[in-house]
Amino acid sequence: MSRKGIFVRTFRRNKISVVGLLMALCLVIIAVIAPWISPYDPISQDISVQHAPPGWAHLFGADSYGRDQLSRVLWGSRVSLVVGLLSVLFAMAAGIPLGMIGGYKGGWVDNLVLRFIDIFMSFPIVILGLLVLAVMGPGLMKIVIAIGVALTPRIARLARGSTLSVKGKEYIEAARAVGQNDARIMMIHVLPNIFGDILVMGTLWVATAIIVEASLSFIGLGVRPPTPSWGAMIRDGLDQLTNAPWLSLFPGLAIFVSVFSFNLIADGLRDISDPKLRG
Amino acid sequence: MRKILAFSLVALISIIIACLPVFAQEKVVRMALKASDIRSLDPHYGTTTIDYACIDPMFNALVRFKPEDINPEKIEPDLAERWERSKHGLVWTFSLRKGVKFHKGYGELTAEDVKFSLEKAANKASSGFAADYAALDKVEVLDKYKVRITFKSAIPSVLGILTNYHGGYIVSKKAVMEKGDKFKFDPIGTGPFMLKEYLAKEKVVEVRHPEFFRGRPKLDRVELWFMPDASSREMAFRKGEIDIVEGEREQAWVNKMRTVPGTAIEIFGPGETLTLHFNMTKKPLDDIRVRRAISHAIDRGELMKFLGADVTSKLVSVIPMDYLGGTDKVATYEFDPEKAKKLLAEAGYPKGLDLSMVITEMSDYRRPMEQVQEQLRRVGIRLKMDVITHTAYHEQIRKDVNPLVLYVCARFPTADPLLTQFFYSKSIIGTPTAVTNFSHYNKIDNLIEKARVEPDPKKQKEVWGEAQKKIIEDAVALPLCITKFVFARKTYVDLGYEMRSTLTLVTPIKETTDIRK
């Protein structure tokens, strides 16, 4: 059975990752159907319910403008998820080729890639995100790019490492012996075999990306108001912490639950592949 | 073994001593203000609340408002003991107090300092308020303690430009000449407190000026902290790390602070006007129907409800009622979304229109604007807002970036400053004499000029009234409401005066302010 097949089968058997996957799927589904399941329009204001505590009319309460928090949290999942997934995809699209080429080719190419990785790893993700946003200005796609750029070296490093371990395998030797060129070898033989590792780390990075997006929104560099974003909601709620603590509580929980689910998946995946770590 | 024990004991004791809090018997008041940094401590450049808060305790002027009451009729002597005015009000002679000492050994206040200060204030290169002194002709030193000020033309209030506000502050000639540009962050005045240190983005620390002419100030030290974050300010106040805190101008804030034990809430005037200016150079705001539509779309009642009854009051005209010359006899654009939609359709926008603007993150501006954004959305006007820093906002609006400009401010309580700065053609932004005329309005110049020189106060008020009527008719700006200043202070801080209203926009620290713990 192919490596991939074994992988999928053991994944299904591992409880942790299944739970995580289910949670993450719920999140994705919520993000998609948010417009239909939200009880209210997330940006419509109603001053008469200003700072309403959680109750029947507003399950998560209402903010200073009387906007329904539940609807805003539901809609906020769209921003977090889009940023989380797209930025990791961006980083993969940029980082995998980079790491693969460096790892496979070796020599000065590899050195160049390594130096590139070194340089960019000097910036903690939030900092690089900050820097990129400072240059580009705020906005949803810009955040995706900012976080994507910050994650690229990390994924490149990963891809490189995996490539190095795969490089010595027989099928690579065989392909080379047959006379296939480097590009083909990388695409057909290396890529599918390193993809598993990347996927695992990818889920972790999605978790990270969600936190980083929330952090940047919290600082004020996120999407424009009145679009709901969990980080920005926590920030607004902070001013009312003593009189309306639920305003920061629920978006924070939402972030936590989302990140937790992706971490669960990643943990589960790790446990599968490494019997010594398994429970 | 014993050596080890002894050594450990000594080490332990030293650590404990190192950790003991510094026992300060000093009287300190720590005030937290809603700003990230000061722009200048030079009183002729300070324009923001935080600047005033730091400047006021350090400087005096020839005359001053009675603390704290901005009634211009109650202006009283400060550095000047008495004065005489000529028959037509063009020549004023001031006799200075003797023995007033500047900070840090910069000598005694003399007429030379007064001449220097006023000339500095009137000079565009050394003051942001030079326009206020356009009518100033010359300042002459008659003797060491006598100064004569001559004006080219009569102005509504001479004492107004010589009082402890904006350009009226008197600085030390010697210090300015010595320090040059550095004076901005190392000022010397005659006030009860003098600058000890300024830590950028953190705080300004001022200490007692022992030779203050009204007597030794009661406090040893005043710390003015910059805390733009509402929650940090609130937490610091609750915790007791801050004694006086600038509040949010919202009911929710007032209500929750009232529940904190040992707190006194100060809500005072004159308050700041919230006015929405329409930039008529930005299409489609050049069309009066669109401007009127926007005016009808905005529900001022909802806005005031959002901010709260305790902290707002009605604003009908662009000049508040309690300013000299303010009137309520102007047309009002009633809240009428249907009419708004109709007007938009008439102007060619049946499907609504899109506008983009920048807004500062400062809550006094941002929060009302987010409401306005929503109200406009309900009639089909989609307003895209980019949130930027307060400093950046104030720079950008002066560069014609925004179609709508929300401005929050207080000015000397007569109609002239507001009319001149916001609606006079010479003040149009982008011109060399620009002030804050964001709308590019130029149709009431004659009325403004006429009112300035009108000797009969009743007629003056009438002309001012006409000007305000025209502003509303032409839908140049929409007055939203007045928000009052909100401060919370610990009950053990005795301000030493009754807080009624002040142009410093904060609860100023005076020589009479004391701590009673």
Place this chain on the structure above:
Amino acid sequence: MGEYMVYDTVCKRRGDFFVATLYEKRTMLTYAIRRLILVLPTLWAVVTFVFFLIRIVPGGPAVAALGSYATEESIRQLEKQMGLDKPILVQYGSFLKNLCRGDLGKSLITHKPISQEIFRALPYTLDLAIGGMIIGILFGIPSGIMTALRRNRAPDYIGRILSLVGISMPEFYLGILLMYLFAIKLQLFPVLGGGDFSHLGSRLYHLFLPALTLGIIMTAFVSRMVRSSMLNVLGEDYVRTARAKGLPERKVIYKHALRNALIPTVTVIGIYMSILMGGSVLTEIIFSRPGLGKMMVFAVKDRDYIALQSVIIIFSAFVFLFNLITDLLYAVIDPRIEYH
């Protein structure tokens, strides 16, 4: 946060399914020397990257600082102030020259030398990072050991869930919760500032909550790290040998397993520090600590590009330094480790 490089160093030793960076064997010395030689060029590259990135702001940093419709005059004035009117290479040259002299330029807002401000702010950030790390190590190592030893039993599950919670928590949220609980409700700790740096008591008092915030998250990371590496080691041959030899379990664990498991943990101090420095940004904002992170955010919001450039350079220099220490320590401490 979420640096999984930490995890990848464990796997470096095993060359397994996940990440293996072993390829060529070199001697430790050559490796160390090579790394050291590359310090300066890499730092230079970092600095250059920041320099050019700042200048590709659409319209130029002066325009961005002033706004898109700034008057020609004010733009030109600011450009002159920032030295932008000269050709780019000349600017770059003078920038490097100044950098070597220690002159980081003047802030666009305060017009004061940035190096002063950075010098003042740096200790607060370092304090925070070190404090967070100490707490993380202090609690993370024992809990990691415990969960590894009690694998699959109650403590393990609890420990794993808790640590999973720890790494899923955004640090600013945790900071807010802690602040609410300890500083507001219980009134135990201050909310403001960094305290008087020269006074140890005040310094520690103001450090506690922020360091605890980062410390809790660090504990979660360290604990997981220690657990994985313990489990790896416990499965190794030499451990089985030791057991087979009849050595008491206690000795097996503490003498053999632990020491070897801790090696990768200790050597990634550098990575921890870089995670911590990243986490410090938001923590400093929440607790109003006057450190580098707060300075950086304000520089971005104020569009003070010179300050931003300088702060980021210093920041990344430190992170780079810590990463370097990591790599060197790693190479030095365990000669059995293979590296490229």
